[in-house]
Amino acid sequence: MSPATTGHARPEPYPTAGPGDVVQRQQLLRVRGRSVAWAPPLLLLVAIAVADYNTTGEFRIISWIVLVPGIAAALCGVWGTAVFAVLAMGTYTLVDSAWPHQFQAGLPDFILVALGGVLATLACVVRVRGERRALHMRDVTDTVRRTVLRPLPPGWGGLEHAGMYLTADTQARVGGDFYDIQPGPHGTRVLVGDVQGKGLGAVETAAVLLGTFREAGFHEADLATVADRLEARMARHRAYTAALGRAEGDRFATAVLLGFPADEDGVVDTVVFGHEPPLAVSPSGVRHLTAAGGLPLGYRDLAPGPPPVRRVGLGADETLLVVTDGVTEARDRDGRFFKVAEEVRRAVAADPRLTAPARLVNVVRDRTLRHCRGRLADDTTAFAVRRARGAGAERREGGRSPL
CATH class of the missing domain: 3.60.40.10 (PPM-type phosphatase domain)
Structure with a gap:
């Protein structure tokens, strides 16, 4: 329920939806006013790399790093998701080749990570466009609301x-x-x-x-x-x-x-x-x-x-x-x-x-x-x-x- 309870303060400027107003979910991912939406995908990337580095034999989990750009697509902007897609590919290459004499996931899983990064970035583009459209509709609704219930x-x-x-x-x-x-x-x-x-x-x-x-x-x-x-x-x-x-x-x-x-x-x-x-x-x-x-x-x-x-x-x-x-x-x-x-x-x-x-x-x-x-x-x-x-x-x- 969204209450609109006021003592009717002085009118505020009408809100507008700009290119930067696209990350409403980040309101819950802030520390001292700064966005920390990048933290979950970064922590996941580091955790997968460290876990894989400390395993031996044929048990490799480095391919799980494909999840990182997917998480970033849900929390970050387009450029942030693209950066994590590149980081995922770079980390995969570095960790997978760290032990050349042991089992390597190799090229097939690298292609999977790269494809996952591309798809995550495209999904982020679609999500951000939808958020901008929703914010624009919210602005229209707020304008209507201020017409019916104008600030007093x-x-x-x-x-x-x-x-x-x-x-x-x-x-x-x-x-x-x-x-x-x-x-x-x-x-x-x-x-x-x-x-x-x-x-x-x-x-x-x-x-x-x-x-x-x-x-x-x-x-x-x-x-x-x-x-x-x-x-x-x-x-x-x-x-x-x-x-x-x-x-x-x-x-x-x-x-x-x-x-x-x-x-x-x-x-x-x-x-x-x-x-x-x-x-x-x-x-x-x-x-x-x-x-x-x-x-x-x-x-x-x-x-x-x-x-x-x-x-x-x-x-x-x-x-x-x-x-x-x-x-x-x-x-x-x-x-x-x-x-x-x-x-x-x-x-x-x-x-x-x-x-x-x-x-x-x-x-x-x-x-x-x-x-x-x-x-x-x-x-x-x-x-x-x-x-x-x-x-x-x-x-x-x-x-x-x-x-």
Whole structure:
């Protein structure tokens, strides 16, 4: 499982796969930051040469030296493998002829060692090309992930925040869960959601919704209008995919939309699109945030009209926690669901400092993985947010930012 748990540090440069970034397996073969991938094949070469030199009669193991370039092909680069192939041939010639009056393996085994070195070098070329291709695909995936889950600066929009994201597919690195914060002149808006389904279609839908949220969340004064824009964009995207002939016409998304008004600190506006309501976590306990329930995004035709918006009070020491169904539907060995509210309540009762966003999402991550023994059935996201102390000036500054 590859967790993406962050306090959202400042954005890093996008990674690129260059010719030198081809030896991921060497990360385990380092001493004080230096690669020692050459050590195993070298030790094997020396061991075979010494063992053969100290044997007599017709028992010769020098031909085993053909294994050396094969080991190097799995651990070293192309040039390193070629060097070991040459060393293997040279060592074979030297050791095999050291005792001219005894049995010698001779030319046939030398040809075997030489052929093994050539084949090992070619195999290394194929392996390195595959690694470069895999690194390039990883870079593409990371770019997509940064689009859906873009890095958020600390204190963005006057909020302390932290997010945890785990993919059910450990190789995918990105899925249909999403979250973002958008500061603007009318306050700071937060969106957390989960697109139905998996694969690139779910990622595409998440990116579409986030693009709309980032624009509407900045420009629109009314949170209900932001919610309406999200619903309209979902309908347009479904029509678009249907026109392409893709079987995604029934795709929907559950989400929680939060609005922290610029002119009032002790409240939060909420819109729930078929999602689990947020939890308000404080040192004194955990409560479900009272929020009007609505249908998921994509089902507006079943309930026409503007989505319900509810303003609720929020204590200065309360942190809002939103999780996706990867958390709430995690099962243990007996098939019991993970009860996030109870687990968070126990954790906070034992240590009130766990209400801090970064610590809170770590608690949710660790206890979810422990509950399901690391076997996630769905993408898993937890996002925690609360107002920062003295955030008024920062919110006004964020309101002038178009990001």
